[in-house]
Amino acid sequence: MINWIKKLINKIKQELAYRKRLKELKKKDPFIYK
Amino acid sequence: MYWVYMSKINVFIAGGCSFTFGHELSDNLNGRTPSMKTWAHGLYEGYKYPGTIYHYELAATPGTGNPGIARRVFKAVAEAHKNPEQNIEAVVVMWSFNSRYDWAMPRHRNLEDTRWATMSPWDTNMRAEERHNALSGSEAQQEQWKRRQELMIETGVKPFAEAIYKHAANEYHETYLSWKSIIWLQNILEKKGIKYMFTLADNSLFYKDFAHHKDQDGLMSALHDEIDFTKWFSFGERMMGFNQWALMEDYPRGTTHPLDKAHEDAVKLMMPMYKKIKGGVRS
Numbered sequence: 001m002i003n004w005i006k007k008l009i010n011k012i013k014q015e016l017a018y019r020k021r022l023k024e025l026k027k028k029d030p031f032i033y034k
Numbered sequence: 035m036y037w038v039y040m041s042k043i044n045v046f047i048a049g050g051c052s053f054t055f056g057h058e059l060s061d062n063l064n065g066r067t068p069s070m071k072t073w074a075h076g077l078y079e080g081y082k083y084p085g086t087i088y089h090y091e092l093a094a095t096p097g098t099g100n101p102g103i104a105r106r107v108f109k110a111v112a113e114a115h116k117n118p119e120q121n122i123e124a125v126v127v128m129w130s131f132n133s134r135y136d137w138a139m140p141r142h143r144n145l146e147d148t149r150w151a152t153m154s155p156w157d158t159n160m161r162a163e164e165r166h167n168a169l170s171g172s173e174a175q176q177e178q179w180k181r182r183q184e185l186m187i188e189t190g191v192k193p194f195a196e197a198i199y200k201h202a203a204n205e206y207h208e209t210y211l212s213w214k215s216i217i218w219l220q221n222i223l224e225k226k227g228i229k230y231m232f233t234l235a236d237n238s239l240f241y242k243d244f245a246h247h248k249d250q251d252g253l254m255s256a257l258h259d260e261i262d263f264t265k266w267f268s269f270g271e272r273m274m275g276f277n278q279w280a281l282m283e284d285y286p287r288g289t290t291h292p293l294d295k296a297h298e299d300a301v302k303l304m305m306p307m308y309k310k311i312k313g314g315v316r317s
Binding site: 018026 | 238289
């Protein structure tokens, strides 16, 4: 049970880190579909 | 030897991303027509000899990254080099953002040369709100985005882009790939005796805020030492890029690119260095 919760927390943390990283990358890199 | 220039087609090769393709400039129709008002075309037009035939070879593609830029410029150089009627006049490259990847995928008719895919952070899943903001509510842009997304799914690039940015993308590797591409192209041009000038769109190619990427470890420091900065033009301190300079100087902008005036003034700034690299007077 604890393992399952730990895995879920870890997954959420990873997803949040990914979104943060993407947001930073997109800030620098201009949108190209014009 | 002047007769070489007179008797052959002198090819000027320009490599880069949308800043070299000329996105959003006044003659860039629907984002598809390469502009003749870019910094690169300005250098090409500004240094010609009368009675000589010239050709402007644009090896720039919007949205591409540095490995893709190096590959396309190399391809253009190789094609011009094997043509006995052509002489490579000069190569100019504006290096782009580190965060874009270039990958040879399993063959598909809709990929560049049936193989090559460019991936940028924008190719990952986007929330509708984020997309709307990025596209400024333009219907034409939304339509282009939709088309590209369909193509990305069809060619299998989309899930790959998602996976790369989710699990593997990091600044160290991106910088390493960029610098490796720059050194690779630089050494090929040196070996072939082709005159070239490099510049950049953004100094994130070398810096993260104030920290230089070369200071990360010995490998990056050694790679950095291989780059010949005597052939580089930067727009200010700490290798300021064209886009940063245009922003700082408050030049008029489209959605994400500086407009005609910035390119026009960039040519004026770059021309002395370009002339110096070209050798000034021909024998």
